[in-house]
Amino acid sequence: MQEAIIKRVSRRTYKDVYIDKEKKDQIQKWIKEINKKSGLAIIYVEDGSKAFQSFSKTYGMFNNVRSIILLKGKKDDENLKEKVGYYGEELILNITDINLGTCWVGGTFDEKNINKIDNDEKLECIITVGVVENRKSFKEKLIGSLTHIKRKPINKRFESKETPPSWFMEGMKAVELAPSALNSQKTIFTYENGDVKAKIENNYRFDMIDLGIAKKHFEIEADGKFDFGNGGKFHKNNKY
Known part of the structure; x- marks a missing residue:
């Protein structure tokens, strides 16, 4: 099985540093390729931290979020949601392969602090991405234990x-x-x-x-x- 599928886990605590230029450029290259073949309008935001500063929105579930990926596309695309899942996961697995942490985020962010959505577009989800410790923090383990549901056979x-x-x-x-x-x-x-x-x-x-x-x-x-x-x-x- 592809290593990234096994290795991928949700990470919510990041180091307080920016992603280095080489990895950032690679992510942006993947995004450009995905947008071309999918018709989506995904973008990488180097500093999207304002979307995660409100405790009332994030419930304190994230720490040191900086870089985010906006998963968005045309409102009239009948397959928009499915494409976001399909290509968003492709992106996450690629990012996992370059040893960065990621997390799917559907609602626990402040959308008012994201102003990169055109009128004919809809933002479906966000991916947080950043440098992480090799092991999960105590807080991440705690959140994981509270939200974990046993996998269905x-x-x-x-x-x-x-x-x-x-x-x-x-x-x-x-x-x-x-x-x-x-x-x-x-x-x-x-x-x-x-x-x-x-x-x-x-x-x-x-x-x-x-x-x-x-x-x-x-x-x-x-x-x-x-x-x-x-x-x-x-x-x-x-x-x-």
Whole structure:
């Protein structure tokens, strides 16, 4: 399994330093590539600390946030939320590979202090990114213990009337490690007559983002590509 999938964890405490230029330039290069292929309008903000200074917004869950990534796109993009999850997780895994810490942030920030959103755009989520200690701080461990929900077993994450092939199960192992809002782990994969689809009960504001994240994890290990959309079909590379 890709090392970044195993290594990635949510980090909320950062060192009080800026990201060095080489890594910052690499992140901006990845963002440019993603925007080009996705139609999103993701941007890197070197100092977005004002969005995390209000205790009433952040509940004290973050320390020393500086750099942030704004996950946004056109309001009329019908796949905006799913794209944000899919490409945002691609970005997080790449950033994990260069030994920086990240965290998905859906609501615990002060949006009034972010003025980089055009009128025809919508901000869906933020990624905090920065230099971290090798081990989580006591506060991070405490928050993790309070928010942790036991992972659902793989057999509760997919539906099939037959025994799926090994590549499908490898994909599901990666899905098991995918982050989700409130650790809800709601995305369900189906395998039927060689066809794979991914769906989610879309009744929460971050569900489609979670669907995109789960699809990205599955793709990496199962080697293929999903169609966008709730119930989108998976196309395995060695078959298409």
